[in-house]
Amino acid sequence: MPKRDYSLLGADARRAVETGLAAADWYHTEVARKDMKALMQRANSPAIRDTIVLFACMIAFAAIGIALWPSLWSVPFWLAYGVLYGSSMDSRWHECSHGTAFKTPWMNDALYNIASFCMVRNPVTWRWSHARHHTDTYIVGRDPEIAIMRPPVFFKLIANFFGLFDAWNGWSRMLLNASGKIEAQEATFIPASEQPKVIRVARIWVLIYAATLALALAMHSILPLMVIGLPRLYGAWHHVMTGLLQHGGLADNVIDHRLNSRTVYMNRVSRFIYWNMNYHVEHHMFPMVPYHALPRLHAMIKHDLPAPNRSIAQAFAEMWPALRRQLASEEYFLKRALPATAKPYREDLHAAALGTAAQ
């Protein structure tokens, strides 16, 4: 098999279009219309409650961190603040990009823009990027959000627990966009009419970072950067830990989310930080179901899905050896068994992709 070409402008991108893998009709578990309507209903109260808790904790942890600075006693408070800034904002960015966090649109947009800034993801670019991720989930050459390419580069995966590659990429793109340019691959999924917005947002962000840097220089201290910017690095570990589990070690080039996505049962704290995206198969099958309704959706369709991983640790114990095997064989992936109550995988649709699987 030829090596995978993850470029959105490369051979695999063209092949995905030619073979019908791009923008395909994906498998869905059957859910009665009445039930799906109830699940998709929007509400403000869960997200308002969670957002108040989130920002109250961030303000409290940052205030204590600043008060104790530069003592070592401030470290736990910065670590807590960092996770909320560098990881919780990932899930807020994600949910608000779907427009499902709040019922009121301006609330979605407000949190989306704040979270996008924290994660250094241009809110215009990434809205389109994430739409493509949902259209062509883990279709090589089509999905711009494939976190673990094959063969996996472990150094990069581990460095990203500290945001090194992701944040550097985000800041580089911000400067590129602020200079008035759009990266060529991104131009494939951002309509021309939206591209001026990308540039406008990048310029505003550059001003915010410049002001933060100027304050740090004036104070002869990195303290301002501990509040804005650096938490994207020292608080990234939780969103990378949970994010790698979403699709890592599973199939690519298939059109059934049961084959390429992973649901993991998690503790309550991680579920708050991650906003229930541990129900990832469910989210991909029905992306318009809000985060607070995903446990109900899970209960409704779990008879048709592979058994969820029991914990973050157990999911890593499953995924990590599979990634190591992909070093030797790019074709290797985990194919998880379905329960007897599930509709079987459509092997005819996935014959090309399901060559080398572990049950």
Place this chain on the structure above:
Amino acid sequence: MSQWIDACATDDVEEEDVIRFDHGGKTFAIYRSPDGQWFCTDGLCSHEQVHLADGLVIDYMIECPKHNGQFDYRTGEAKRAPVCINLATYPAKAEGGRVLVQIG
């Protein structure tokens, strides 16, 4: 002048909801608004060809079930990214317990 086509029974669609209707090799979406009026648009989202009848009706908006693109189903106007292209709309009415659409 196009013919009125019998699409479904009025009871098939709840208020503030949508149903899919296939006719002549095309697919349409028929809406019943919160105030009981009837509307009809193209059935597939202009962004990624997803069936809008699987989406959520919120007041006078239909939300695509895949990417949260939104249209005003009374006019077909695209209201929220990632949709940029408007939907075609068609006349619709209720008569004698049936929903009729003019889609010829």
